[in-house]
Amino acid sequence: MKTHPQVQALLDAAARSPIPTLDKVSPFVGRRLYRERCRTVMPKNLPEMQTRILLTPQGTVLRAYRPTALKNDVLPALVYFHGGGWTIGDLDTHDGLCRELAQGARCEVFSVDYRLAPEAPFPAAVEDCIAATEFVAQQSKSGRIAVAGDSAGGNLAAVVALHARDEWQAGSGPRICFQLLIYPATDQNLETDSLRRNGRDYLLTQSLMEVFRANYLPRPADYADWRASPALAASHAGLPPAFVLTAGFDPLLDEGRQYAELLARAGVEVAYRDYPDMIHGFIVMGGVLDTANAAVAECCAQLRRAFDRVTA
16 A cells, blocks of 8 residues: 555655754744644635634633534534644644534534643643533533544543543533544554554654653653553443544554554444545645545544434
């Protein structure tokens, strides 16, 4: 298997670029570079949305997206956590994807601007994402709440689902009806075959992953905490149904696939899809990668199916 020709063109352009890679710059500079990159590759004709800014009692900012044509409907809620190694990424880098998910899944999307490392290391992002999900659940009129995220955001979505399961079983907290995990990071030990195989030349490198981990988890003892490595949770039973999506040339390929297998062994309903000729981060690149648009459509179909199965 080779990378898709559109992916290869992107990789060739990156190799020719004089701009330093993200592992060679400060987080401040990396955030700006990543924001510009996302703006360049995201789809150009995005759905029109009604948007609003919300603030949780803890001070976390959320951007809510509601399809304009559904402005008066009671919609299910999707709480979205952006990727970026817990270090980069923001509401704008994933604006296009959130608009597409809101339109395609016929839901209201709440994009969470959680605190970033190294300024706010673990467990700050986890705390923000849990609080944001609980806030959305309290505000929602539909009672149908799903969580989603890509990469580091997929990690956070998996952690929020675990936490919500425990709180629900204890008699409090929201009940999550679905989790959408897009090439999630699930084990901070960084010991997979796909990392060794894909840890160079595909934008997300082992060097960059180690930088992100050092920013987010300055204490190696925290690698084994299930809130950092959801694959290491004591149990995955009782979690909401999931759709796990991976990319064949992604260092995180094995982490996503193995997490899907963990869920299935625990009796969780899980659908798994690998895009074998794609790279990490492709889901936001619909402006230059046709497969990204197909993957977003598949995510929307999975979300719609999940929402339709829950009684409003």
